[in-house]
Amino acid sequence: xxxxxxxxxxxxxxxxxxxxxxxxxxxxxxxxxxxxxxxxxxxxxxxxxxxxxxxxxxxxxxxxxxxxxxxxxxxxxxxxxxxxxxxxxxxxxxxxxxxxxxxxxxxxxxxxxxxxxxxxxxxxxxxxxxxxxxxxxxxxxxxxxxxxxxxxxxxxxxxxxxxxxxxxxxxxxxxxxxxxxxxxxxxxxxxxxxxxxxxxxxxxxxxxxxxxxxxxxxxxxxxxxxxxxxxxxxxxxxxxxxxxxxxxxxxxxxxxxxxxxxxxxxxxxxxxxxxxxxxxxxxxxxxxxxxxxxxxxxxxxxxxxxxxxxxxxxxxxxxxxxxxxxxxxxxxxxxxxxxxxxxxxxxxxxxxxxxxxxxxxxxxxxxxxxxxxxxxxxxxxxxxxxxxx
Amino acid sequence: xxxxxxxxxxxxxxxxxxxxxxxxxxxxxxxxxxxxxxxxxxxxxxxxxxxxxxxxxxxxxxxxxxxxxxxxxxxxxxxxxxxxxxxxxxxxxxxxxxxxxxxxxxxxxxxxxxxxxxxxxxxxxxxxxxxxxxxxxxxxxxxxxxxxxxxxxxxxxxxxxxxxxxxxxxxxxxxxxxxxxxxxx
Numbered sequence: 102x103x104x105x106x107x108x109x110x111x112x113x114x115x116x117x118x119x120x121x122x123x124x125x126x127x128x129x130x131x132x133x134x135x136x137x138x139x140x141x142x143x144x145x146x147x148x149x150x151x152x153x154x155x156x157x158x159x160x161x162x163x164x165x166x167x168x169x170x171x172x173x174x175x176x177x178x179x180x181x182x183x184x185x186x187x188x189x190x191x192x193x194x195x196x197x198x199x200x201x202x203x204x205x206x207x208x209x210x211x212x213x214x215x216x217x218x219x220x221x222x223x224x225x226x227x228x229x230x231x232x233x234x235x236x237x238x239x240x241x242x243x244x245x246x247x248x249x250x251x252x253x254x255x256x257x258x259x260x261x262x263x264x265x266x267x268x269x270x271x272x273x274x275x276x277x278x279x280x281x282x283x284x285x286x287x288x289x290x291x292x293x294x295x296x297x298x299x300x301x302x303x304x305x306x307x308x309x310x311x312x313x314x315x316x317x318x319x320x321x322x323x324x325x326x327x328x329x330x331x332x333x334x335x336x337x338x339x340x341x342x343x344x345x346x347x348x349x350x351x352x353x354x355x356x357x358x359x360x361x362x363x364x365x366x367x368x369x370x371x372x373x374x375x376x377x378x379x380x381x382x383x384x385x386x387x388x389x390x391x392x393x394x395x396x397x398x399x400x401x402x403x404x405x406x407x408x409x410x411x412x413x414x415x416x417x418x419x420x421x422x423x424x425x426x427x428x429x430x431x432x433x434x435x436x437x438x439x440x441x442x443x444x445x446x447x448x449x450x451x452x453x454x455x456x457x458x459x460x461x462x463x464x465x466x467x468x469x470x471x472x473x474x475x476x477x478x479x480x481x482x483x484x485x486x487x488x489x490x
Numbered sequence: 491x492x493x494x495x496x497x498x499x500x501x502x503x504x505x506x507x508x509x510x511x512x513x514x515x516x517x518x519x520x521x522x523x524x525x526x527x528x529x530x531x532x533x534x535x536x537x538x539x540x541x542x543x544x545x546x547x548x549x550x551x552x553x554x555x556x557x558x559x560x561x562x563x564x565x566x567x568x569x570x571x572x573x574x575x576x577x578x579x580x581x582x583x584x585x586x587x588x589x590x591x592x593x594x595x596x597x598x599x600x601x602x603x604x605x606x607x608x609x610x611x612x613x614x615x616x617x618x619x620x621x622x623x624x625x626x627x628x629x630x631x632x633x634x635x636x637x638x639x640x641x642x643x644x645x646x647x648x649x650x651x652x653x654x655x656x657x658x659x660x661x662x663x664x665x666x667x668x669x670x671x672x673x674x675x
Contacts, residue, residue, distance in 0.1 A: 108531035112577045123529050124577040128584020130522035131534055131637075135585070136592035138515035143604045143618075144673055145509075150666035151673070156512045161641065163516025168523040168533075168645035181528075183646070188532040190634060190643045192650030197639070200632025201654040203624050205661020208636075210669050211621025212604070215629065216536035216637040218622075219582060220589030225601040228618040233540055235622020240544035242623065243630035244561040250631055251560070260649040270647055282513075298513070307513050457569055 109188035113459030132220050134164075141224035143212025143232075150209050153293045155285035162278040170314045173271050177321035184259065188461060191468075192260040195253035211235070256468050258363050268319040275315035279308040350422060352409055352434040354443040358469045360407075361386050367406020371395070373421060374412050374440075384411070384443060385473050395421055396428065404432050411436035411443070448473060507596040523645055530577065533642025537629035539582040542566055542573040544626070549573070561630070606674040614672050 107120050138160045139145045148154035175181040183189070208214055213221055213232040221229030243250075262270040282304060290296030298304040352360075360368055361384070370387040372379050379389040390398045402408055410418035410433060418435040425433045436443060447469045451458055458466065509515070526533050545566040548556040557563045566573040593599045605614040629635045632654055634643065640658060643651020 107529065112530060112532060116575065116577060120530075120577055121580040124580040125584035127522060127526045127530060127534070128581035128586075129588035129591070130525060130584075131519070131581065132585035132588025132590075133592045134515055134518040134522050134588075136589040136596075136598070137510040137518065138512055139509035141589055141593055141598060144606075147666075147673060150662050151670065156509075159512040160516040160519060161636075163513050164519035164523060165641055165644045167517055167520025168527070168641075169647065171520070171524040172527060172645060175528075186531055187527050187646065189646050190639065190648050190651055192648060192653075193633075194650060194653060197632045197650040197654040198657050200628040201639075201657025202628075202661040202664075204628035204632065204635065204654075205658040205663075206665040207621040207624030207626075207628060208658060209621070209662040209666045211618045211625065212672075213618065213621065214536075214625060214636040215540060216534070216585065216635065219536060219585045220593075221604075223586050223589035223599075224593040225599050227601065227603045228605070228615055231615050232618040232622040232625070235619040235624075236537065236540035236626035236629065237544045237547065238619075239623040239626020239628070240541040240630045241548055241626075243627045244544065244548065244559050247559065247561045253631065262647040263649055263652075267647065274647070298511075303511075304513070457571075460565055463568075 108186065109461060110459055113461070114457050131216070132223065135217055135220045136224065140217040141220040141226065143217075143221060143226065143228055146214075146217055147209060147212040152288050152291075154295060155289055158281060158285045162281055166275055166278045166311055166315075169271055169274065170311070170318055173267060173318040174314070174321070177268070177318060189259045189261070191257035191464070193253070193255045193257045195255055196250070199250070199253055207239075256362065256471065257464065258468070259359065260363070268321065272315045272319040275311050279311060282308065350434055351437045352407075353437050354446045355465070357384075357409055357436055357443070358447045358473065359465075362468065362472050365407070367402075369399075369402050369406065369408045371399070371408060371410050372412075372440075373410055373417055378413070384440070387411070392417060392421060396425070399425065399430070399433075402432075403428075403430050406432065408433045409436055410434070411439050413441060414439045506598045506600075509596075519641075520645075523641060526642075527645075533638065533645065534581070535578045535634065535638040535642070536582060536585065537626070537635035537638060538576070538578040540626060541630050542576060542579065545573045605672055608674045609672045617669060617672055 107123065112120050112124075135141070139156055140160070145154055146157055149157040172181065172183065172187075176183050181187070204214075211218075211228070211232045213229055215233070215236055218229045218232050218236070222233060261267070265273075283299070286296040286299035286304065288296070290299055357370070361370065368386075370384055372383045372387040372389045373392050373395065374389070375391070376389055379387075383389065399408060408430070410421055412418050415435060415438065418439070422433045422435055438445070447466065449466075450470070451463045451466050510518075523534055545556065545562040548559075548562055549567055557567050590599070603611040603614055605611065625635065632639055634640075634651075634654070636655075636658065639651045640655035644655055
């Protein structure tokens with residue numbers, strides 16, 4: 102496992118000269134490659150919409166596939182944990198569909214998008230400068246009319262690869278991109294006098310290299326860690342202690358909250374507190390099972406999906422987990438810091454926190470609070486109607 | 491003409507060098523994105539900066555109003571931190587100078603309003619402005635642009651980002667016919 106140097110939380114909550122310098126260096130590379138591609142020219146950018154010059158498609162798909170395969174290979178060999186180490190944009194279909202359509206119209210009108218506009222400005226293009234001023238104005242208009250479209254925003258959960266295994270999706274995506282390259286070259290040859298890479302050894306070799314990388318991603322297991330741990334029989338005591346040391350038997354409150362919201366299949370959340378405590382408040386979707394009944398209750402779920410135990414603290418779940426482990430359960434996790442941790446880390450309002458949260462983190466907290474509190478708080482507080490799931 | 495377009499020289503400026511092979515430029519761009527993931531733990535972004543400039547400007551002119559807004563106030567102006575003290579602002583500055591370096595090396599810096607020869611500068615600037623307003627609105631709504639959503643989210647295989655990218659092309663192709671004249675020579 103390699104660590105990303107900074108990570109979004111540090112970038113946003115604890116910015117320093119170093120994080121700013123790193124971002125600037127990344128920007129240098131970004132701007133340089135955009136300009137090299139010809140994206141300092143609005144005419145060249147807009148040309149894709151008239152089938153005259155398909156450079157935008159070629160560059161964009163190449164970049165996307167390169168980064169995707171690079172990331173996937175790092176994930177496949179276990180060097181990178183995608184969801185914990187890299188900030189992934191949440192999916193909000195309504196906002197992204199409407200935003201995308203409006204963006205596309207603005208793109209073809211102006212011939213610019215924000216990133217290329219910066220490079221256009223650096224190249225002396227006055228239309229790029231005016232475009233960027235327009236973007237500022239557009240953002241202000243959005244702010245002033247926020248209520249009109251706030252219904253499109255939705256909860257915003259992280260959704261990846263449309264539920265298809267990552268390796269398979271990566272392979273299909275790569276094949277699509279290679280098809281798009283040939284299509285782009287053909288279009289250029291057909292409608293203008295471009296398309297000079299069609300039928301070249303270069304494009305053939307380039308396509309083959311991408312496909313080989315994609316096949317490698319497809320063949321490699323997407324999560325080697327989980328495959329290794331799923332050996333037959335119970336873990337030895339030694340292995341178990343090592344797992345404890347590595348906190349592999351824990352699930353972090355944030356991860357649990359996201360798993361519940363995205364409706365993870367075969368996730369069983371078990372509240373092992375007394376029924377009075379459960380009635381007063383429990384995590385949405387949790388079932389209440391007293392400790393003495395736990396083994397019988399969980400028997401059908403042995404090694405099926407994930408079982409997450411929680412109490413107020415961690416002692417009872419830990420003891421229960423050890424007992425279950427000896428009975429061959431390998432899918433039992435404890436909620437880190439128990440219900441208290443969940444309340445502190447997921448549900449505490451942003452305004453009451455001592456540390457400043459990143460925008461993305463604050464957004465996640467809002468999502469969690471909406472999901473775990475809104476529909477239930479009143480019920481939970483008055484207790485009466487919550488009767489268990 | 492034939493020679494020119496196969497060599498894809500910059501449209502303006504006669505002495506400028508040809509653009510890179512688009513696949514190699516894409517490889518470098520993908521490398522920049524991968525570097526960003528590994529060093530910053532986040533991808534590329536551009537629209538955040540003009541959006542934050544909007545928040546900063548509004549706060550300058552009408553601080554109480556800006557602070558009370560659901561978007562600017564809650565997202566960018568909470569806790570009294572300057573919205574421009576943000577890593578993407580520095581990435582934006584880097585992007586400018588990276589683009590400038592490349593453009594200077596290729597002799598492509600040229601103060602001009604890019605347009606077709608048969609189209610006047612003023613309406614071209616109007617289209618750029620209106621397009622910019624739409625792009626700014628859409629980027630704020632979708633929390634990202636072609637860099638942050640399409641490219642970065644696409645490489646991560648985020649569902650919404652891939653949908654966003656498809657919609658950008660759909661919107662662009664739908665409107666292209668109506669603004670084609672700006673590129674007529």
